[in-house]
Amino acid sequence: MRALILTLTLASTAALATEFVGARQCKGCHEAHYQRWRASPHARASEALSEVQRRDPRCGACHATAPEEGLYGVQCEACHGPGRYTWPSYIKRDRRLAAALGFRRGDEPDLCARCHTSDHARRPLDPQARASICSGAPPR
Numbered sequence: 001m002r003a004l005i006l007t008l009t010l011a012s013t014a015a016l017a018t019e020f021v022g023a024r025q026c027k028g029c030h031e032a033h034y035q036r037w038r039a040s041p042h043a044r045a046s047e048a049l050s051e052v053q054r055r056d057p058r059c060g061a062c063h064a065t066a067p068e069e070g071l072y073g074v075q076c077e078a079c080h081g082p083g084r085y086t087w088p089s090y091i092k093r094d095r096r097l098a099a100a101l102g103f104r105r106g107d108e109p110d111l112c113a114r115c116h117t118s119d120h121a122r123r124p125l126d127p128q129a130r131a132s133i134c135s136g137a138p139p140r
Contacts, residue, residue: 019082020066023075029089030076037076046072062115074115079106 023043027034037043045063046054053059060067065075077083086092086103104111 017084018066018069019084020069020071020077021083021087022065022071022077023073025083025087026076033076042074042078045074076106079111080104 023034023037046060046067049059049063053063054067057067062074064073065071065078071077080086081102081104083103085101086098091098091101092103
């Protein structure tokens with residue numbers, strides 16, 4: 001009986017494990033980036049959806065990072081990859097290790113183009129603005 005309880009406990013714990021940590025976790029080290037994101041349309045992307053659209057995975061794919069986990073809006077991990085293994089600062093210090101664990105710079109054109117298509121997004125992809133989305137740097 002103990003073995004069964006242990007097995008069920010471990011299985012349920014593994015099922016609750018998530019790949020995402022959420023923008024608040026990133027805020028701990030990246031306060032300025034977090035504040036720029038909070039003021040951006042990306043942070044409010046889910047608010048543009050109706051209740052029906054919020055339940056539609058096709059809409060959530062662009063308007064939420066992980067809606068099934070309560071991560072609404074286009075949070076850090078939507079562009080930088082899930083942070084479960086990459087958020088610790090010692091991982092970020094080693095760029096090759098971070099990349100091997102799934103961290104992305106976040107300004108790769110294919111990431112933006114997933115949602116910012118000319119026929120769908122209200123705001124089409126502006127290649128000149130990519131770098132400024134998170135960093136606040138002027139467009140290149």
